[in-house]
Amino acid sequence: MQEFEALLQRVKENEEILRKFHLLESKILAILNLKDFFENLLTEMMTIFQIPYAWVTVINGSKLAHMISCMAHSDIIRQRINFIDADAFDACFTNGPVPLLVNTNLAPYREFFPGRRVYPVQSLALAPVFIDGETVGSLNQGDTATSRFEAGMDPSLLEQLTIKISLCLSNAMAHERLHFFAYHDPLTGLLNRRAFEAEFHREFSRAKRHGLGLSVVFSDLDDFKQVNDHFGHKTGDRALLHTADMLETLSRKEDIVSRFAGDEFVLLLPETGAKKAEALMARIRKHLAKHPLHENTIQLNLSLSYGIASIEDCRLTHPDLLLKKADQRLYAAKRKKKNGERRENGEAI
Secondary structure, eight states: OHHHHHHHHHHHHHHHHHHHHHHHHHHHTTOOSHHHHHHHHHHHHHHHTTOSEEEEEEETTSHHHHHHHHSOOOHHHHHHEEEEOHHHHHHHOTTOSSOEEEOSOOGGGGGGSGGGOOOOOSEEEEEEEEETTEEEEEEEEEESSTTSSOTTSOOHHHHHHHHHHHHHHHHHHHHHHHHHHTTBOTTTOSBOHHHHHHHHHHHHHHHHHHTOOEEEEEEEETTHHHHHHHHOHHHHHHHHHHHHHHHHHHSOTTOEEEEEETTEEEEEEETOOHHHHHHHHHHHHHHHHHSOEEETTEEEOOOEEEEEEETTSTTOOSHHHHHHHHHHHHHHHHHHHHHHHHHHTTOOO
């Protein structure tokens, strides 16, 4: 009789767990953007399961890590998502991508905690999550009670939950990517031409309205066709990524960097006059010269040519005129550079 009552109690507990799982699924099933997905998932998990700590660990270099780095962060995402190297992740999941329940020797799992901070956690549940079959991280729960998660417990219900969460996450990722790449270049992640032009018109109107400075820089890589012809398009793509990373790194947070077309990059510099824009581009060219691209055994010394136009020129009364002037000055700079090279080689000009 006691065994039957214990079994009945266990069945009731499992039914309650399933009810909570279904409730959590219903809260996230229709969410199609990552910010809301993570906010709702973590908040609802803590509420429904009455768990004091819930967070997500993301593997560096995964599809999810790249997308999170591109999206606007909320407070919940900043506080409850942390990143970990793939080797450190795999070292903990030695039995493959199945949930881990731990309540002894938690030290090896500290890298999974946001900010590597020490939490008053006595037991952990770490459940891998997937996107298109790739392990991208884990959904984690922590409790102050050692009995909440024990190694001998059956993790099958948690595994089923994370499979469904992974499907919801894949769906949200797919919609997020569609939205992101409508406005961003798929290779570099920079704003594309369409998005740049919208930002340009907005910043131009703001500058005119408030009497602020505004400069635009039209630039492209020197001899980029030769890079593709001699080393292949894959190396050419790496050259574009190398340049894009450098432009973003050396620009200010408020500056707008875009890939306009091919090897052309356009920078929009709010509240910046022509002299400061020139100083920025000089730093970028110097930095690019000091940091060549290393691709296998190849070293590529990349360089940029550019043209700058500023709203200081009162004749430029429309953003299209400003961009056209910068493009003309880029062309003049490239022609001057070519003529200089021909003189050095003793060619007739």
